[in-house]
Amino acid sequence: MTSTDSATAEDPAMAAIAKAVTRGRTGDPGGARDALLELWRTVSHHGDPLHLCTLAHYLADLHEDPAEALAWDIRALDAADRLADDRAQRHHPSLRVRGFYPSLHLNIADNYRRLGSFAAARKHLAAAEEFLDALPADDYGRTVRTAITEVGAAVRARSTLARTGTANSGT
Known part of the structure; x- marks a missing residue:
């Protein structure tokens, strides 16, 4: 959902989100979470669904507790439901909101x-599919697609174990 092209440079909120996400991916998840939460407090008042969806999506990934991650993932899905393709495409021409839903429902x-x-879980896997x-x-x-298959297998096995290498599903 983030980009390093000129669209990000023209959207200060998306640029700040990208910077925070990079911070988390390079070993500072606490700092990334703090930065994203501060952005959330700032942009949630403006209500831009692209910003809210992106922020919530990445905030979910920074929570190991599945209940906390779930709350953020639901916020991301709610924001996506209010997001229009034309707004997403102002950020990057290739974006289609429909393409967000497999990952959002998977998470x-x-x-x-x-x-x-x-x-x-089965209901949201079906929605992702x-x-x-x-x-x-x-x-x-x-x-x-691989993660959907893996989570589906874990649901059938009634496993509650975290997937390897991710706090949230990481998609």
């Missing part, structure tokens, strides 16, 4: 699974 499903709410056609045929698309 919610994974958190419900980790909380032992397997019926809710409804939007698979919106995923690109690239590494990102393959990552999300």
Whole structure:
């Protein structure tokens, strides 16, 4: 959801989000979480759904507790439901809101699974699968498709263990 092209440079909130996300990915998740929370306090008053969706999506990834991650993932989904393609495309011309939904529903499903709410997890996995056609045929698309398969297997096994290498599902 973030970009390093000129669209990010023209949108100070997206540039700040990208900077914070990079901070988290380079070993400072606490600092990244603090920076993103401060941005949330700032942009949530303006209500730009792209900013809110992106912030909540990345804030969820920075929480190991599945209940906390779930709250942020639901905020991200709610913001996506208010986001229009034309707004997303002002950030980057290739973005389509429909393409956000596989990852958003996957993350919610994974958190419900980790909380032992397997019926809710199945519901969101089914929702993620409804939007698979919106995923690109690239590494990102393959990552999300693989994660959906893995979370589905964990739901069938009634496993509440965290997926390896991620706080949230990391997509």
